[in-house]
């Protein structure tokens with residue numbers, strides 16, 4: 001079953017008379033609960049595609065349809081509520097609040113949304129990510145891999161339908177990066193969360209259901225249609 005798709009999606013950046021087609025007529029459909037890796041050289045449009053799919057950025061042309069709703073028909077406020085409730089984000093940089101413990105960082109999005117945390121769910125999540133014994137630590141006392149796992153827990157605290165991740169293992173060594181990917185795969189399976197991640201990590205092939213390679217803003221290779 002499809003959860004999100006894009007149709008003829010394009011993003012053109014103009015500077016003076018030059019135009020960069022960062023994303024160039026991309027149409028893709030993603031299955032509910034699927035795990036997709038987006039790869040490609042630097043500058044191939046991976047981040048731009050992720051930003052468009054997740055409503056962080058508006059396209060020059062084309063549509064993003066999330067559960068039969070056109071994202072860009074929403075106004076900014078509706079879109080930000082949708083992003084906060086239904087989408088989670090993980091970036092290369094950890095972006096944790098240095099003064100708050102791991103636990104407080106994880107709870108922050110739930111608190112900001114004035115909702116009550118689901119303790120049982122959060123316990124399951126932090127157990128699964130192997131950070132249950134690190135929750136009272138400040139980010140500075142955690143390793144890079146642990147900090148990124150805290151970021152993943154934070155991104156999932158609101159029980160999103162889709163987790164978008166842009167180079168989540170980019171700052172980690174190869175082995176730690178692969179451990180984090182394996183955990184993301186486990187979380188996706190166990191909680192049924194759709195994952196769309198941009199990565200250079202060659203080990204991702206073992207985890208992903210599908211690998212999409214971009215070249216100059218277009219889909220150059222797509223290993224699989226949606227399940």
Ligand SMILES: Nc1ncnc2c1ncn2[C@@H]1O[C@H](COP(=O)(O)OP(=O)(O)O)[C@@H](O)[C@H]1O
Nearest residue numbers: 013020022040041042043044045046047048049
């Ligand atoms: N805000 C922007 N303004 C102008 N050009 C941009 C902007 N963001 C990205 N680009 C250009 O769009 C292309 C794709 O960028 P990006 O999506 O960041 O690629 P990737 O994530 O694959 O490295 C590149 O040529 C980049 O320079």
Ligand SMILES: [Mg+2]
Nearest residue numbers: 046047048166
């Ligand atoms: Mg990028």
